[in-house]
Amino acid sequence: SSGMKTCYEFLKKTSRSFYAVIEMLNPEIKDAMCLFYLVLRALDTVEDDMTIEKSLKIKLLSQFHKFLYAESWNFTKSCSNDRIVLENFSVISKEFRHLNKKYREIISKICMKMGKGMIKFSNSSPQSLKELDEYCHYVAGLVGIGCTSLFTSSGLETNNIKLTTDISNSLGLFLQKTNIIRDYLEDVNQNRYFWPKQVWSKYVENIEYFSKPEFSREALQCLNELITNALAHVSDVINYLSAISDESVFRFTAIPQVMAIATLERCYNNVLLFNGVVKIRKGEAICLMNEATNITKVKLIFMRYLNKIRYRITARDPSAIQTMREVERAMQICNPNNCERTSTSFKEICICCIILAISFLFVCWRCSVLI
Numbered sequence: 001s002s003g004m005k006t007c008y009e010f011l012k013k014t015s016r017s018f019y020a021v022i023e024m025l026n027p028e029i030k031d032a033m034c035l036f037y038l039v040l041r042a043l044d045t046v047e048d049d050m051t052i053e054k055s056l057k058i059k060l061l062s063q064f065h066k067f068l069y070a071e072s073w074n075f076t077k078s079c080s081n082d083r084i085v086l087e088n089f090s091v092i093s094k095e096f097r098h099l100n101k102k103y104r105e106i107i108s109k110i111c112m113k114m115g116k117g118m119i120k121f122s123n124s125s126p127q128s129l130k131e132l133d134e135y136c137h138y139v140a141g142l143v144g145i146g147c148t149s150l151f152t153s154s155g156l157e158t159n160n161i162k163l164t165t166d167i168s169n170s171l172g173l174f175l176q177k178t179n180i181i182r183d184y185l186e187d188v189n190q191n192r193y194f195w196p197k198q199v200w201s202k203y204v205e206n207i208e209y210f211s212k213p214e215f216s217r218e219a220l221q222c223l224n225e226l227i228t229n230a231l232a233h234v235s236d237v238i239n240y241l242s243a244i245s246d247e248s249v250f251r252f253t254a255i256p257q258v259m260a261i262a263t264l265e266r267c268y269n270n271v272l273l274f275n276g277v278v279k280i281r282k283g284e285a286i287c288l289m290n291e292a293t294n295i296t297k298v299k300l301i302f303m304r305y306l307n308k309i310r311y312r313i314t315a316r317d318p319s320a321i322q323t324m325r326e327v328e329r330a331m332q333i334c335n336p337n338n339c340e341r342t343s344t345s346f347k348e349i350c351i352c353c354i355i356l357a358i359s360f361l362f363v364c365w366r367c368s369v370l371i
Contacts, residue, residue, distance in 0.1 A: 001095070003091055004031055004034075004095050006088075006091055007034055007035060007038060007091065007092055007095055008034060010084055010088065010091075010092070011037060013084060014038075014041050014084065014085060017255075017256075017259075017285075018037055020255075020289065021251065021252045021289075022034050022037065022252065024248050024251050025248045025249070025252050026156055026246065026249070028154050029151070029154040029156060031095070031099070032103040032107070032150055033252070035092060035095055035096050035099065035107065036103075036106075036107050036110075036146060036147075036150065038085055038092050039068065039092065039107055040111065040114065040143060041082060041085050042064075042085040042086050042089055042092065043061070043064050043111060043114060043115060043118070044139070045078060045082045045083065045085060045086055046060050046064065046075070046078070046086070047061065047118045048080060049078050049080045049083075050190060050191075050192075051078070052077070052078065054122070057122065058119050060075070061115040061116075061118050061119050061122070062119060063115075064111060064112075064115045065109075065111040065115060067089065067093060068093050068096050068097070068104075068108055069097065070093065071090065071093070071094070072090050073090060073093065074086060074087055074088065074089045074090050075087070075089065102153045103150060106146055106149045106150055107146065109146075110142050110143070110145070110146035113138070113142055114139065114142050116138075117134075117135070117137070117139065117142070118138060118139065120138070121135050121138070125192070125193040125194060125197075126194060126196045126197075127196055127197045127198060128196055128197070128198040129198055129229060131196060132177070132180075132194070132196045132229075133173060135194070136173045136176040136177060136180075137169055137173065139176060140172035140173060140176035141168075141169035141170070141171075141172035141173050141176075142169075142172065143172050144168040144169055144170070144171040144172035145165055145168045145169055145172075147168070148165075148168040151244075151249050156245075156246040156249050157244060157245060157246060157249060158245070166236075167236045167239060167240050168240065170233045170236035170237070170240075171233075171237055171240055171253070173230075173233055174230060174234070174236075174237055174257065175256055175257070175260050177233070178260040178263050178264055180194040180195065180226075181195075181223065181226050181227060181230065181264070181267055181273075182263055182273070182277065182279075183277065184210070184223075184273060184274065185273070185274060185275070185276060185277065186277060188207065188208055188211065193207055195207060195222070195226060199222055199225055199226060199229075200222050203218035203219070203221055203222045204219075204222075210222065210274050211274045211275070216271050219271065219274050220269055220270075220271060221317060221319070223267065223269070223270075223273060224268060224269055224317050224319050224323060225318070225319040225322075227264050227268050227309075228319045228322050228323040228326055230264060231306075231309075231323070231326040231330055232326055234261070234302065234306075234329075234330035234333070234334075235330060235333045238295075238299065238302065238330075238333050238334060239333070240253070241253060241254055241257070241295055244295075250293075250294070250295070251292065251293065254298050255288070255292050257298070258291075258292045258298060258301045258302070259285060259288060261301070261302050261305045261306070262284065262285075262288060262301075263278075263279070264305070264309070265305040265308050265309050266278050266280055268309050268312060269312050269317070288301065299334040299335065300334075302330065302331075302334045303331060303334045303335055306327050306330055306331050306334070307331075309323070309327055310324065310327045310328075313327070
């Protein structure tokens with residue numbers, strides 16, 4: 001329909017990356033996923049818009065799922081860059097009402113739960129790692145759960161035991177934590193603080209100090225601890241992807257995940273994050289999209305970036321031991337033979353060191369003889 005074509009234009013304008021992966025989906029679920037994204041993008045735009053008065057924002061968030069069935073509702077008082085989805089929400093909701101009932105129920109239910117969660121954190125930022133997990137559940141974990149429900153309801157995926165609510169939630173947490181880590185400076189500049197106080201207060205008295213050069217050591221230590229926390233979700237990501245049978249669903253799910261691990265690798269121990277946004281290059285992103293076609297290739301992608309993180313871990317970092325543990329655990333699930341390969345590699349390094357030492361001693365001996 002012309003309305004659905006317009007919705008795809010909205011999708012392209014608000015997120016080219018999601019437009020690309022949704023375009024890959026099976027036609028059975030493609031429109032439902034497009035509308036699912038646009039509905040949640042509209043809800044997220046309300047939450048993110050700091051110009052909306054607090055009481056109005058809470059009212060909108062609490063009732064947003066009801067607007068899906070309000071024929072003419074839209075919102076024209078947003079100043080967000082993504083306000084197009086609010087100003088034209090009547091177009092989106094009309095197409096939503098044309099969806100199969102089973103898809104409508106899933107989208108409406110997730111929208112309602114997400115709105116309630118956003119209200120809960122509207123007056124405060126995550127203070128602990130537990131609260132960070134809860135916040136990420138509401139704004140991203142629910143998206144993972146909703147996507148899994150859409151996959152199984154469409155018949156493209158079965159109710160596989162591995163595609164549980166917890167693992168679906170973990171997928172969303174991995175992506176959201178990556179975004180929160182990457183967007184430190186942008187969020188702080190807008191007086192938004194998502195890095196939990198439980199972590200950053202170990203290093204500084206004020207989270208804004210991280211952008212000052214004299215606190216670069218503390219900034220990197222805090223950054224690395226948060227990245228270590230995010231890496232704990234990798235095993236769930238791989239388990240989830242391993243359970244997917246439909247090729248289009250796999251690519252839709254896998255591409256954001258490989259982008260996330262590439263972003264975490266770029267952020268790890270990188271002081272530039274506190275001076276601007278650290279991003280993966282466009283060419284690299286295109287290569288990842290083309291490469292992430294099956295679980296074997298995705299595991300190799302994860303191995304590649306996990307290896308890069310592992311080689312940059314320094315003994316001086318307070319999280320070094322835990323980071324190494326999470327990296328090794330993630331690599332183990334990506335490659336069952338990793339332990340054996342690692343020990344062989346270490347053995348080879350030791351042999352090279354011995355040979356170099358003997359050579360050095362021999363040179364010293366020759367020099368002493370000549371003297």
